[in-house]
Structures are given as structure tokens and as C-alpha cells.
Amino acid sequence: MTPAADEHAVEVLKGLLDANDHEALHNREHFERHNVLAVNLMSSPGAGKTALLEATIEALGKDLNIAVVEGDLETENDAERIRAKGVPAIQITTGSACHLDAHMVHDALHELELDDVDVLFIENVGNLVCPASFDLGQHINVALLSTPEGDDKPAKYPVMFRAADLVLVTKSDLLEVLGDFSPDAAERCVRQIANPAPVLKVSAKTGLGMDGWLDWIRREAGSRE
Amino acid sequence: MHELSLCEALIDQVTTIAREQRVSSVSDIYVRVGPLSGVEGPLMRNAFPIAAAGTVADQATLHLEDAGIRVRCEECGAESDAKMNNLVCAACGDWRTTLISGDELILQRVVMGEARV
Numbered sequence: 001m002t003p004a005a006d007e008h009a010v011e012v013l014k015g016l017l018d019a020n021d022h023e024a025l026h027n028r029e030h031f032e033r034h035n036v037l038a039v040n041l042m043s044s045p046g047a048g049k050t051a052l053l054e055a056t057i058e059a060l061g062k063d064l065n066i067a068v069v070e071g072d073l074e075t076e077n078d079a080e081r082i083r084a085k086g087v088p089a090i091q092i093t094t095g096s097a098c099h100l101d102a103h104m105v106h107d108a109l110h111e112l113e114l115d116d117v118d119v120l121f122i123e124n125v126g127n128l129v130c131p132a133s134f135d136l137g138q139h140i141n142v143a144l145l146s147t148p149e150g151d152d153k154p155a156k157y158p159v160m161f162r163a164a165d166l167v168l169v170t171k172s173d174l175l176e177v178l179g180d181f182s183p184d185a186a187e188r189c190v191r192q193i194a195n196p197a198p199v200l201k202v203s204a205k206t207g208l209g210m211d212g213w214l215d216w217i218r219r220e221a222g223s224r225e
Numbered sequence: 226m227h228e229l230s231l232c233e234a235l236i237d238q239v240t241t242i243a244r245e246q247r248v249s250s251v252s253d254i255y256v257r258v259g260p261l262s263g264v265e266g267p268l269m270r271n272a273f274p275i276a277a278a279g280t281v282a283d284q285a286t287l288h289l290e291d292a293g294i295r296v297r298c299e300e301c302g303a304e305s306d307a308k309m310n311n312l313v314c315a316a317c318g319d320w321r322t323t324l325i326s327g328d329e330l331i332l333q334r335v336v337m338g339e340a341r342v
Contacts, residue, residue: 133231162312
């Protein structure tokens with residue numbers, strides 16, 4: 001489109017998410033000052049984020065100080081499940097918003113004492129679309145893909161799975177019963193979107209494959225000390 | 226449906242620019258959207274009037290320019306067009322590629338309306 005000669009226009013070239021990204025940078029600096037590893041967990045609703053956190057706290061709670069920020073549209077239920085494990089949890093209720101943003105996380109951080117925290121898990125709102133667009137200041141994105149959802153989820157939601165630094169195939173104790181979920185096919189979908197992220201099979205319920213995930217967290221937390 | 230939050234962020238930026246330029250309205254807003262930004266054009270268009278109501282952009286037209294997806298192969302160095310869920314190299318088929326374009330979400334240009342009186 002050719003601009004009219006007398007047109008008064010301003011060239012901007014600025015990201016729409018500039019304000020969010022700026023706040024995310026601020027959060028990241030805050031985590032780094034306190035040597036905290038911040039992990040953003042994303043998945044569809046019901047993929048097992050809270051169950052994974054419960055099992056993770058049980059396994060690592062003695063060695064690492066964990067804190068959790070919970071994002072949900074409504075209820076304090078997930079934060080209560082986490083607190084029952086003896087770990088501080090701040091619940092963010094987003095109302096109708098389908099994702100967390102850096103400002104919401106910033107506000108939640110005011111309620112958390114980070115000095116004694118090694119790993120902060122941010123459980124994003126269950127949604128495979130919107131959370132992918134908002135940087136929260138995390139160091140690592142983990143995407144959960146539960147076996148009942150189907151192995152082609154990464155091809156259907158490429159924006160989310162492209163952002164993942166680690167993909168966890170959750171509820172993998174069900175692989176045998178389901179019979180139609182191929183972890184290899186899921187991994188192929190992840191590679192097809194040019195993502196080198198490891199794909200690990202886990203079951204928070206039976207403990208299957210949890211060692212790989214726990215070692216990964218230990219390693220990442222260790223590298224921040 | 227995070228397009229409404231994005232439109233609100235867009236209106237914030239446009240309002241700041243209009244204030245700096247001393248105009249009371251803007252007429253056209255140009256945004257470049259890559260498919261891998263996670264934004265849907267039609268949803269953005271629907272959300273825009275809601276976010277723009279009562280602001281300097283109340284009467285403005287939102288122009289969305291689609292950015293194509295391009296990748297560069299880490300293995301053979303070729304650059305090629307790609308699809309949202311298939312970013313493998315079109316030349317050699319390797320999946321180790323880097324995105325050159327396709328995930329942007331950029332306010333490019335704002336055309337000013339009437340000067341503030």
C-alpha cells in the first residue's frame with residue numbers, strides 16, 4: 001500500500017508483547033538474583049501438571065526447596081494440593097483469562113520469599129494455545145502431553161510444542177491399555193517442528209520414568225547454584 | 226482467545242504514540258503477524274474494535290500483514306519456506322533448522338488522524 005503524500009505516519013517496529021516481555025525480563029532477573037530455577041509447566045487441562053508436581057515434591061522435597069505458582073481460571077484447589085505437601089504455593093486466579101502473563105507472575109512473586117527457594121514451578125493455565133505466547137520470565141518451558149490426548153498433539157499445537165525445552169509424555173502407565181499412542185510418533189512430531197527437546201515418558205501415579213525427569217530438574221537446578 | 230489481551234497491548238502502544246505525536250486520533254494501524262506467533266488474524270480483527278472503543282483508535286482500521294514462515298537449515302545451509310507444523314529443510318529434509326521468519330508479532334506503522342486542538 002502506497003502512503004498518501006500528506007500522510008502523517010510513524011514507523012514503529014515494536015513487538016506487541018513488548019510490555020509483557022519487559023516485565024518477564026524483570027522477573028527473570030529477580031529469579032537470578034535469588035539463584036532460583038523457574039520452570040513453566042504447560043499442557044491441556046487434565047494432562048496431570050498438579051499430579052506431576054505432587055510426585056516431584058515428594059521425591060525432591062528433601063534435597064531441594066520448591067515453591068509453586070498456580071494458574072487457574074477459578075478455585076484455590078491446586079494450590080491447596082501443593083500446600084498439603086508442605087510447599088508454599090501462590091494461587092493466581094485469572095478469571096476469564098486463558099493464560100498467565102508476566103505481570104500476574106510478578107504480583108504473585110510479592111507473596112513469595114525466594115531466598116530459600118531452589119526451584120519455582122509455575123503451573124500455567126491448562127491450555128495448549130494461549131500460554132505459549134507469553135514469556136513469564138521462566139528459564140525453562142516444560143510441555144506435558146498426556147497419553148489419552150493422542151500422539152499427534154505437537155503437530156496440532158506447534159506454537160506450544162515449539163516453545164518446549166522438555167516434553168513429558170504423562171500418564172504413560174496407560175500406554176499399554178490405550179494401545180494407540182506411540183511415543184516415537186509424538187517425538188517425530190516434535191522434531192518436525194525443529195525442536196531438539198528431549199521427550200520423556202513418565203507416570204506420576206506409578207513412578208514409571210520419573211527418575212529421568214527428576215534427574216533433569218536436579219541437573220538444571222544444580223547449574224544455577 | 227488471548228487476542229483481546231494482545232489488542233489491548235496494541236492500543237496501549239498506539240495511544241502512547243498518538244500522545245507523542247499530539248494527535249487526537251489515528252486512522253490506520255499496520256501489524257505484521259507470523260503464523261507461529263500463536264495469533265489468529267480473524268480473532269485479532271474481532272477483538273480489535275472491543276479494545277479500540279473509546280480510544281484514539283476508535284475509528285482506526287487494523288491492517289494485518291501475514292508474515293511467511295522461512296527456515297534456515299543448520300545442516301546444509303539452505304533457506305526454504307515451511308509450514309507451521311513442518312519446519313524441516315525443504316532441500317535436504319533435516320529437521321535441525323532455525324526459524325528466520327514466521328513468529329513475529331510487530332506493530333509496524335501507525336497513520337495519524339487529526340491533530341489535537
